[in-house]
Amino acid sequence: MRLMPLVALASLVVSTTLVAATPARYIVHFADAASAHAAGGQSRHARMARADMPRHVRSLAAGGEVFQLASGNEARFAAFPGVISVEEDRLLVPTAIVDSLWKRQWYMHDPKVGVDAEVAWKYTRGAGAVVAVLDTGITPHPEFDGQLLPGYDFISDAAAARDGDGRDADPTDMGNWSDPGDCLSPQGKPSTWHGTHMAGLVVARAGNPPGIVGLAPEAKLVPVRVLGRCGGRTSDIADAIVWASGGDVPGVPRIERRVDVINLSMGATGACGQALRQAIEQARSRGTVVVTSAGNDRKNVNTNTPANCPGVVSVAALGRDGGMAPYSNFGQQITLSAPGGNLGERGFDDILSTWNTGKRGQERSVFGYRGGTSVASPQVAALVALMRSADPDIGVDEVASQLVDNARPLPGRCPKGCGAGLMDAGATVDAVVEDRGRRP
Ligand SMILES: [Ca+2]
Ligand SMILES: [Ca+2]
Ligand SMILES: [Ca+2]
Incomplete structure (x- = not known):
């Protein structure tokens, strides 16, 4: 992983370009x-x-x-x-304020292995749609200014939460570092700021500040904290899914409006248990799409939950060459794939997003590269936000079938199963807009 401190970013460049007008x-x-x-x-x-x-x-x-x-x-x-x-x-127009790291966001625009963001943006940038990211919480970042709706912290164990209490209304990420011997591991690990990285991929602001841009920069994001020290409990995650999708959770004020899509970049080995199964089914019945990462175990996805739960959109990761990433899970239960990067061989072949420098607690907001099925999933969740923005009435199953029908054939190899192919934001939103036009 590489860090790019905010201060190193070039100043905002606004230039003008000559364009031919009607003469x-x-x-x-x-x-x-x-x-x-x-x-x-x-x-x-x-x-x-x-x-x-x-x-x-x-x-x-x-x-x-x-x-x-x-x-x-x-x-x-x-x-x-x-x-x-x-x-x-001739008419001169202001050049769009370009995010200075846009070129490094290959996963958005690479003609071969990118998700074709700019074609989708001809129709919508996600206005009106809401995405919940259930993860480690959120850290302050200039890319999130004005992008977030009130979230919630569902971690019921104060020791795992590190904020001194159980569930509360503040989803701030307190850091998920571990000391040697913690979490059944001999080595300690620094905080990952995982939720912050996911959030940037969805709603990092277009243009100012001139860092990155998310795939749905005009959507809003609800940060929901469920993963703390050593991970998150199924019980907290199931309640958070119910809450984000507009259901009642005792002791927690109801969310203002149900989110359009929930992202779950998380997993555990095993079958889909009844608690998650029921929560996901409830969310679907209220109109919320659930998107999950396939997992990074190089195994069949049917061994990893919640990616093996009925009704989810499960997302495998592609490497920089457009073939299945070597770490990705695979198999029949993959819905489709998205860029996930090569996992660290060369940082810039991974996925660039918002991050924080703190090894334990939060320090400075920065940008960093990460790879994995974790970063593939929120790109699909952001696409669902674009689809709901283009057509607020599109149903949960129709979202899934449009994602599948409009995925591109994989640019690379995936003999073990990467679902319908590479997510294609441009083709998918285009199809949603066309179908909306046909509806009586
Ligand atoms: Ca708490
Ligand atoms: Ca809290
Ligand atoms: Ca930006």
């Missing part, structure tokens, strides 16, 4: 003021006889005369004496 106006340059004057008079006289002659508009301060003329009649200027040159009075 209805021209700037004509004359050899001398007398010729210019004569041309102005000539055009007035000529127009009394013929409406398609140039009309003088004004003189420019630095030289040149502006004329209006029907497009394609430029030859009319030849009748003027002393003309040196004629140029279109």
Whole structure:
């Protein structure tokens, strides 16, 4: 993983670009003021006889005369004496403020292995849709300013939560570092800021601040904290799924509106238990799509839960070459795949998103690369947000079938099963918009 401190980012660049406009106006340059004057008079006289002659508009301060003329009649200027040159009075538009790390977000725009974000953005950037990320919580980051809705902290064990109490309304990520001997592991590990990385992939702001942009930058994100020290309990995760999808959880105020999609970039070995099964089925019945990572165990996905739960959209990871990433789970229960990176061989082949420098507690907000099926899943969740923004009435099963029907054939190899192929945001949103138009 590589860190890119915020301070190293180049300043905001706003430049202008020349673009060709409908050439209805021209700037004509004359050899001398007398010729210019004569041309102005000539055009007035000529127009009394013929409406398609140039009309003088004004003189420019630095030289040149502006004329209006029907497009394609430029030859009319030849009748003027002393003309040196004629140029279109072209329209200039501000260049979009580009996120300075956009080029490094290959997973969004690479023609072969990217998800085709820009085609989807012709229709929508996610306005009106809401995504819940159930994860380690959230850290403050300039890319999240104005992007978050109130979340909740479902970790009921204060020791795992590290915030001094059980469930509460503050989903701030307190860090999930472990000391040697913790979590049945001899080695200690630094905090992962996993939820922060997931959130950026969905809703990092377009343009300002000029870092990255999420796939659904006009959607809103509900940060829900369920993973703490050594992970998260099924019981807390099941309650959080019910809550985010608009259901009642005793002792927790109901969410203002059910989210369109829940992202679960998490897993454990084993069958799908009844608690998660019921929570997911309830969420689906209320109209919330559940997207999960397939897991990074190089195994059949049917060994990993919740990716093996009925009704979920389960997402395998592709490497930089567009084939199945070597760490990814696979198999018949994969719905589709998304870019997940190569896991660290070369940092920039992984997935860039929002991050924090703290080894234990939070420190500075930065950007960092991570790989895994974890980072593949929220890209699909963000696409679901775009779909719901394009068509708020699209149902849970229709979302899944559109994702599948519009996935691209894999650019690389996946003999063991990567579902329908590579998620294609452009083709999928295009299809949703078309179908919406057909609905009576
Ligand atoms: Ca707490
Ligand atoms: Ca808390
Ligand atoms: Ca940004």
